[in-house]
Amino acid sequence: MARAFRLLPLLAGAVYLAVLALVAWWPTHVDAGLGVVDWRVTRGLATVLGISAGSAYAVIEVSANVALFVPFGVLVAWWGGWAWWRVAIIGALVSTVIEAVQAVAPLDRTASVGDVLANTAGAALGALVARWVLRRRLVR
Numbered sequence: 596m597a598r599a600f601r602l603l604p605l606l607a608g609a610v611y612l613a614v615l616a617l618v619a620w621w622p623t624h625v626d627a628g629l630g631v632v633d634w635r636v637t638r639g640l641a642t643v644l645g646i647s648a649g650s651a652y653a654v655i656e657v658s659a660n661v662a663l664f665v666p667f668g669v670l671v672a673w674w675g676g677w678a679w680w681r682v683a684i685i686g687a688l689v690s691t692v693i694e695a696v697q698a699v700a701p702l703d704r705t706a707s708v709g710d711v712l713a714n715t716a717g718a719a720l721g722a723l724v725a726r727w728v729l730r731r732r733l734v735r
Contacts, residue, residue, distance in 0.1 A: 604674040611666050618663065619693040623703045631655065660713035661720065664690070668721020673729065679722035686718025687711060 618625055631637055632652045641651035664686055671682045690711045698706035 604670050607666075608670045608674065611670060615663070615667070620696060620700070620702065621704075624705070626656075657709065657713050660710050661717040664714040664717030665721040665724065667714075668718035668723075669725040670721075671718070672722035672725035677722070679719050679726060682722035683715050683719035687715040690714035690718075 632648045637648050637651050637655060640654065641648045644651060644654070646654075667686055667689070668679075668682050671677065671685055672679065675682075677685075693714075694706040694708075694711055696702075697704040
């Protein structure tokens, strides 16, 4: 059982990394042509926050970048057993590589320091979640 619990993050990590690579290096922005600014959720968020739909979309985009790296943080913390801040550093490095490739590769993508910060926050959050879950599991 302990071995299966140790191998599960490897399998989940392989699937996650494949999805991350697809999202990170898709030739165009992954939401291109979807009209996200005009979605009901975006307009509703704009109304609730008292901001424009474009600004609400920016909030959604940052939130999506954080959410994208939460599984990264969970998996790295779960498998490596590292402290959240070490996972955050690894997340920052991986995110920096992704953004660097977006900057130099012939992709219709925009490299952003803001994305690195959001991804790093997501990795740290994921590591904290993993720590909380593992502690609860070990205490019971």
